Amino acid sequence: KFIQRELPRAVSAHELELHYQPIIAAHGGRIIGVEALLRWTHPQRGPIGPAVFIPIAEQMGLMDVIGAFVLRRALQEAKRWPDLYVAVNLSPLQVRDGSIVDTVRAALAESGVPPSRLMLEITEGVLIDNPEEMVRRIEDLHALGVRVALDDFGSGYSNLSYLQRFPLDKLKIDRSFVTALGTSANGGVIIQAIVALGRALGLSILVEGVETEQQRVLLRLAGCDEMQGFLFARPAPAATIDRLLAQQK
Ligand code: G
Ligand code: G
Ligand code: MN
Ligand code: NA
Numbered sequence: 275k276f277i278q279r280e281l282p283r284a285v286s287a288h289e290l291e292l293h294y295q296p297i298i299a300a301h302g303g304r305i306i307g308v309e310a311l312l313r314w315t316h317p318q319r320g321p322i323g324p325a326v327f328i329p330i331a332e333q334m335g336l337m338d339v340i341g342a343f344v345l346r347r348a349l350q351e352a353k354r355w356p357d358l359y360v361a362v363n364l365s366p367l368q369v370r371d372g373s374i375v376d377t378v379r380a381a382l383a384e385s386g387v388p389p390s391r392l393m394l395e396i397t398e399g400v401l402i403d404n405p406e407e408m409v410r411r412i413e414d415l416h417a418l419g420v421r422v423a424l425d426d427f428g429s430g431y432s433n434l435s436y437l438q439r440f441p442l443d444k445l446k447i448d449r450s451f452v453t454a455l456g457t458s459a460n461g462g463v464i465i466q467a468i469v470a471l472g473r474a475l476g477l478s479i480l481v482e483g484v485e486t487e488q489q490r491v492l493l494r495l496a497g498c499d500e501m502q503g504f505l506f507a508r509p510a511p512a513a514t515i516d517r518l519l520a521q522q523k
Contacts, residue, residue: 277330280316285339290314292347293509296518297361297480297502300494304522307359307393309502310348311509312340332367341368342377349385349392351512355519361393361423366400375414382418389419395446397425401436412441423480428468437475445472449483449503456488466496473497 284290290312297307314322331337345362352360368374382389394415401408412422423444424436428451437445447468454461465481472479481493484503493501507518 276319277322277327278334281327281331281334281336284314284316285336285343289316290340290343291511292344292351293511294351294360294515295502295509296507296515297359297500298506300498300501305358305515305518306500307361308352308355308515309361309395309509310344310351310363312344312363313509328365332365337365337367338371338373338377341365341374342381345378345381346384349381349387352387352391353385354512355515358519359391359393359421360387361395363395363425366397369396369400369408369411370404372411372414375411375418378415378420379418382420390421392420393423393444394420395423395425398427398430398432398436401440402433405439409440416441426482428464434471437472437477442477444478444480446502447472447479447481447498449481452481452483452485452489452493452503455492456486462492462496465493469493469496469498 292310293313294308294310296305297309298304299306312324314327316322328337331340341364348360348362352358364374378394382392415422421443423446424442425446426448427445429448447465451465451468455465456462469479478500479498480500480502481498482502484490484493484501484505486505490501490505
């Protein structure tokens with residue numbers, strides 16, 4: 275109720291902003307990208323997480339407006355990091371709505387950021403209902419020059435055939451698989467198999483939720499291309515990314 279009342283106002287009052295979490299190359303350890311993550315700081319109640327307010331925004335029909343804001347803002351801020359790619363999460367509703375292609379095209383044109391630097395993250399659930407239409411949607415996005423990642427892979431009812439059926443560029447393996455790494459002799463078997471499968475299908479492999487040095491070492495050995503997680507950096511405002519990049523020069 276509180277969120278329903280406050281969210282429309284928050285959108286116009288610019289209380290929504292983006293934080294960015296670095297994405298690291300498995301080899302060399304440099305920052306090669308960032309994931310944009312939406313944040314709402316309410317003037318009285320403080321931070322409210324996207325897992326809480328995005329479902330409500332979808333119910334209220336606000337996701338179009340918020341989604342377009344996220345794309346525009348992420349691309350505007352990404353101008354200052356010309357060597358990085360920027361990953362933007364799309365909600366299922368946004369992907370199902372064909373107008374996403376125009377929204378992405380407009381945000382790219384406005385920013386002048388090369389399309390190859392934009393990675394769109396979609397989740398498995400959106401692919402189930404109407405696979406033919408979703409294949410076309412991804413192809414339409416590819417035609418703009420952007421890349422598409424399958425996010426949270428393995429967190430739901432993962433269907434391995436999706437990896438072949440949909441023209442994806444990157445697989446983001448859910449952090450639930452990482453937790454098991456190093457805890458037992460066969461704790462890493464599943465994630466190793468998924469990394470190998472994804473690579474065999476020509477996908478770039480990112481593992482999320484890397485929190486320990488041991489996990490990093492094991493994942494690198496498993497053949498993962500990119501990593502993201504608290505071991506490297508937490509999501510933070512754009513100014514923090516500026517500082518991290520200056521440090522690695
Ligand atoms: O950053 P945090 O762990 O609080 O994110 C919680 C969830 O919200 C994650 O699943 C993430 O993908 C999602 N999320 C964060 N930012 C956005 C956004 O801009 N758009 C959409 N659709 N989801 C987002
Ligand atoms: O669903 P999605 O992958 O878009 O969600 C990304 C969210 O995961 C981020 O908002 C971030 O807060 C969270 N996250 C990122 N790295 C880690 C990590 O190393 N450990 C945990 N527990 N959460 C993480
Ligand atoms: Mn994501
Ligand atoms: Na994820």
